[in-house]
Amino acid sequence: MQYFLAGGGGLLSFETGFGIWVLISTLLFLWAMNKWLVPPIMKALKEREATIKTSLESAEKALARAEEVSRDNEKALKEAEIAAQKIRKQAIEEAELLRTERIEKSKAEADKLLTDARHVIEQEKKRALNELRNEVAQLAVEGASIILKSELDSAKNRELVNSYIEDLTKSN
Numbered sequence: 702m703q704y705f706l707a708g709g710g711g712l713l714s715f716e717t718g719f720g721i722w723v724l725i726s727t728l729l730f731l732w733a734m735n736k737w738l739v740p741p742i743m744k745a746l747k748e749r750e751a752t753i754k755t756s757l758e759s760a761e762k763a764l765a766r767a768e769e770v771s772r773d774n775e776k777a778l779k780e781a782e783i784a785a786q787k788i789r790k791q792a793i794e795e796a797e798l799l800r801t802e803r804i805e806k807s808k809a810e811a812d813k814l815l816t817d818a819r820h821v822i823e824q825e826k827k828r829a830l831n832e833l834r835n836e837v838a839q840l841a842v843e844g845a846s847i848i849l850k851s852e853l854d855s856a857k858n859r860e861l862v863n864s865y866i867e868d869l870t871k872s873n
Contacts, residue, residue, distance in 0.1 A: 838862045 841862040 834863075834866050837866065841865075 838859060842859050
């Protein structure tokens with residue numbers, strides 16, 4: 702311990718000349734740094750700060766625009782869904798209307814076919830009845846002429862049979 706306190710250049714010894722040179726060089730270093738090095742660093746820091754501020758403002762604007770676009774997209778999506786529902790509803794209504802029209806048209810065609818068939822059947826029935834009358838009259842005339850060979854002539858026989866058949870049809 703004596704070695705350190707004896708002034709022989711120990712750790713705790715202080716030399717004034719050396720301390721002054723260290724102080725002068727430190728002050729010179731700080732002055733030079735403040736003159737030439739700090740201004741460009743400060744300028745770069747201010748530019749960086751401005752760039753960051755601009756970037757943040759741009760990001761905020763972009764975020765606001767993105768939110769606006771998102772709202773617009775949601776609104777457009779809702780409108781598209783509403784339009785799709787309207788189109789679906791209209792298509793269903795049109796399909797139902799078309800189905801109803803086809804059913805009505807089919808019913809009308811079926812009614813027409815049924816009416817036409819009834820008309821044809823009625824005509825055929827009348828034709829058959831006329832043919833049957835004529836045949837019955839012919840057979841009656843022939844039968845009566847065979848039975849009464851000479852008593853009545855054929856015109857009177859036919860007139861009798863026709864009046865009898867007319868009386869039968871009137872009573873039915």
